[in-house]
Amino acid sequence: MTELKQTPFSTSAGRACLPQEIDTLVVGAGQAGVAMSEHLGRLGVPHLVLEKNRIAEAWRTVRWDSLVTNGPVWHDRFPGMEFPGLDPDAFAHKDQVADYFEAYARMIDAPIRTGVEVKQVRRNAERPGFTVETSEGVIRANRVVAATGPFQRPVIPAIAPQSEALLQIHSAHYRNPQQLPEGGVLVIGAGSSGVQIADELNRAGRQVYLSVGAHDRPPRSYRGRDFVWWLGVLGLWDLESVQPGKEHVTIAVSGAHGGRTIDFRELAGQGITLVGLTRAFEQGVAQFADDLAENLARGDENYLSLLDAADAYIARNGLDLPEEPEARRRFPEPVCVSEPLRQLDLAAAGIGTIIWATGFAVDFSWLQVNAFDGSGKPQHQRGVSSEPGVYFVGLPWLSRRGSTFIWGVWHDAKHVADHIATQRKYSAYRDAAQRAADAAGSPAPASLTGVR
Numbered sequence: 001m002t003e004l005k006q007t008p009f010s011t012s013a014g015r016a017c018l019p020q021e022i023d024t025l026v027v028g029a030g031q032a033g034v035a036m037s038e039h040l041g042r043l044g045v046p047h048l049v050l051e052k053n054r055i056a057e058a059w060r061t062v063r064w065d066s067l068v069t070n071g072p073v074w075h076d077r078f079p080g081m082e083f084p085g086l087d088p089d090a091f092a093h094k095d096q097v098a099d100y101f102e103a104y105a106r107m108i109d110a111p112i113r114t115g116v117e118v119k120q121v122r123r124n125a126e127r128p129g130f131t132v133e134t135s136e137g138v139i140r141a142n143r144v145v146a147a148t149g150p151f152q153r154p155v156i157p158a159i160a161p162q163s164e165a166l167l168q169i170h171s172a173h174y175r176n177p178q179q180l181p182e183g184g185v186l187v188i189g190a191g192s193s194g195v196q197i198a199d200e201l202n203r204a205g206r207q208v209y210l211s212v213g214a215h216d217r218p219p220r221s222y223r224g225r226d227f228v229w230w231l232g233v234l235g236l237w238d239l240e241s242v243q244p245g246k247e248h249v250t251i252a253v254s255g256a257h258g259g260r261t262i263d264f265r266e267l268a269g270q271g272i273t274l275v276g277l278t279r280a281f282e283q284g285v286a287q288f289a290d291d292l293a294e295n296l297a298r299g300d301e302n303y304l305s306l307l308d309a310a311d312a313y314i315a316r317n318g319l320d321l322p323e324e325p326e327a328r329r330r331f332p333e334p335v336c337v338s339e340p341l342r343q344l345d346l347a348a349a350g351i352g353t354i355i356w357a358t359g360f361a362v363d364f365s366w367l368q369v370n371a372f373d374g375s376g377k378p379q380h381q382r383g384v385s386s387e388p389g390v391y392f393v394g395l396p397w398l399s400r401r402g403s404t405f406i407w408g409v410w411h412d413a414k415h416v417a418d419h420i421a422t423q424r425k426y427s428a429y430r431d432a433a434q435r436a437a438d439a440a441g442s443p444a445p446a447s448l449t450g451v452r
Contacts, residue, residue, distance in 0.1 A: 018113065018136050022048045024420055025132055025141035027118045027366075029055045029110075032147035032394030034101050035078065035410045037110040039417030045424065049110060049147075050134060052117035056101040058151055059094050062172045066200060067094040068255045070192055075228045076406045078104060089226070091255030121367050123387070130369070130389065142389060142427075143420055144367070146378075147413075149394040150404060152363040156356045161281035166346065171197060171357040177204035183352030184208065186286065186344070188278050190215055191250025194357030195262050199254075202272050209344065209351070212264060212292060213277040217252045217299035220261040222310050223321040227253065230310050237402035250359075252299065261303075261327075264296055268334035275341050286344045293337055304328070362395070383416040391416045 026036045029051030040047045054060065069076050074088035081104055083092055092100070105112055113136075120133040121144050129142040154170035161168075167181055171193040177200065184207035187198040198210040218227040231237045252262040268274050276292040307327060314321050344351075364372065371387035373379050379386040382399040392398065393413050402408035430438065 018116070018134065018139055019048065020138075021140045022046060023141070023424070024048075024143040024145060025050065025118075025130075025139060026145045026147050027121075028147035028149060028394075029105070029112045029114065030058055030147065030149050030394065031056065031101060031406050032149055032409050032413060033112070033145075034105050034108075034110060035413035036145050036147055036393055036417060037105070037112065038078070038080070038108045038410075039414045040420065041108060041110070043417055043421040045417065045420055047111065048139075049112040050116045050118055051112060051114045052135070054098075054114055055105055055112060056098040058149065059098040059101070062151060063094045064171070064174050064197065064200075065176045066256070067196070068092060069094075069097060070251075070253050070255050071228045071405065072226055072255070072259070075226070075232075078406065078410045080104070081107060091259055118366055121369060123369050123389075143391065143423075144389065145391040145393060145416065145420075146364065146367055147393045148362075148364075150362060150396055151360045153361045154356075155359050155361050157358060159278070159280050160354070160356070161284070161346075163284065165284075166351070167353045169353070169355055171355055172360070174355055177201050177206060180206075181352045184350045185353045185355060186346070186351050187211065187355045187357060189213070189250070189357030189359070190252060190264070191357060191359075192253055194250075194355075195252050195267070196254050196256055197355060197357060198272055199256070199267065202267070202270060207273075207350065208271070209273045209275055209349070210264075210267070211275050211278045211288065212295050214249045214295055215252045215299050216249055216302045217262060217264075218306055219303060219327060220253065220259045222307055222327055223314065223324045225310075225321065226259070227306070230306060230313075231401075233313060234306075234309055237400060237405075237408070239401045240399065242397060263331055264299070265331035265334055265337065268336055269331060273341070274334070274336045275344065284346050286346060288340070288342055288344070290340065290342060292340045296337065300330075383412055384419050391420070 024040060024045055024047040026033050026047060026049040029049050033049050033051065034055070037047065037049050068091040072089045073083040073086050073092050077083055077100070083096065083100055086092060117135040118132060119135065122131050124131055129140055130144050132139045132141055132144065154172040156168070156170055174197055185201050186209045187194050188211040190210055190212040194210065198208050202208045220227060222230060254260065254262055264274055274292055275288045276295065277289040278286060279289050280287045364376070364378065367390070369387045369390055371379060371385040371390045378392050378395065380392050383392045385391055393416055394404065394409050396404050398412050399415065400408065403412055
């Protein structure tokens with residue numbers, strides 16, 4: 001196939017046409033696509049990265065204005081470059097993250113073409129590789145890497161009320177308090193996004209109700225070390241399978257305001273009304289499960305178990321880290337927990353907005369190959385698909401708990417790139433008949449060329 005010269009990324013306007021053939025096509029130029037390009041480039045694999053928008057577009061436009069990373073920049077980065085101008089313990093603003101990936105792509109001279117949408121990928125019949133239809137034409141590729149990430153389609157549950165009196169938006173479309181109409185806000189979902197949005201709205205003077213489901217609640221830091229360090233030394237980032245019952249449990253952690261531990265009772269003391277899991281809406285009345293105290297207790301259990309594990313690690317290794325007894329102090333039980341609301345008349349409470357911080361679903365409708373199970377979930381082993389020649393990078397738990405973090409994506413991409421390079425070596429093998437044909441200067445029999 002045609003060798004693609006590794007040139008810096010460019011937009012679609014005023015440039016040459018796409019190549020007709022390429023060895024490996026990477027779809028998406030977020031953190032996963034940039035990481036794939038770095039590893040493929042190091043291994044000498046001819047490749048092209050196509051991005052329908054801009055590099056790291058999700059960081060710019062699928063995040064609220066004040067968002068910062070949930071991990072400090074010494075940890076949430078690629079090994080090859082630090083965040084310029086930031087203290088290692090700082091939390092980068094979302095635009096700084098997007099700028100970081102653009103700078104990284106330039107540094108590695110990544111062959112990225114922006115403004116090109118991949119519309120369809122199909123396996124070829126009677127010949128190796130795939131036919132890829134894009135907004136700029138058709139490409140043949142031996143391999144395709146889906147690096148579009150986990151944040152493709154915002155999910156709003158079917159229980160959402162049908163009411164023109166309410167503004168309902170997903171957290172992906174929330175930007176700042178000023179965009180919302182007057183009145184109170186019900187935030188549904190208490191992972192990182194829901195907690196931070198609820199806190200921001202409360203600080204802006206809004207009446208906020210926060211619907212809290214099952215969650216993990218790690219300390220922001222403990223005994224002088226950030227929780228990302230603790231998860232690292234305790235081996236928790238490298239867990240390779242989800243614990244039973246934890247498949248849909250979110251993590252309540254934040255880097256906002258310099259980074260602090262999320263405590264729901266503290267948020268209640270600051271004016272946020274906590275409610276249980278949202279079950280339904282009936283004639284303008286929200287119905288909540290009677291599980292708020294139980295959800296908080298399980299979050300506390302998760303929090304304290306990490307403190308205990310950290311204390312044991314310090315004792316076992318003889319580390320001189322300062323004691324932190326305040327970390328185990330519990331805020332008083334607020335009334336909204338001891339006497340929880342089971343229902344809420346939205347109009348009577350003055351609520352004008354519901355924000356659904358309820359996560360995302362993937363959308364691989366463009367990838368029309370045999371790489372999915374009956375529910376549409378990708379079938380793979382550490383990113384190597386059940387469909388030969390198709391790969392995934394950037395998905396949750398691709399290989400471990402840390403797979404969706406910036407550094408985790410980089411390591412997963414290395415494994416996938418190594419697999420691709422190994423397959424290329426097998427494809428390049430010349431058997432005795434082919435070597436003889438090469439020596440004689442005649443073409444090898446067609447049956448001996450080409451791979452699937």
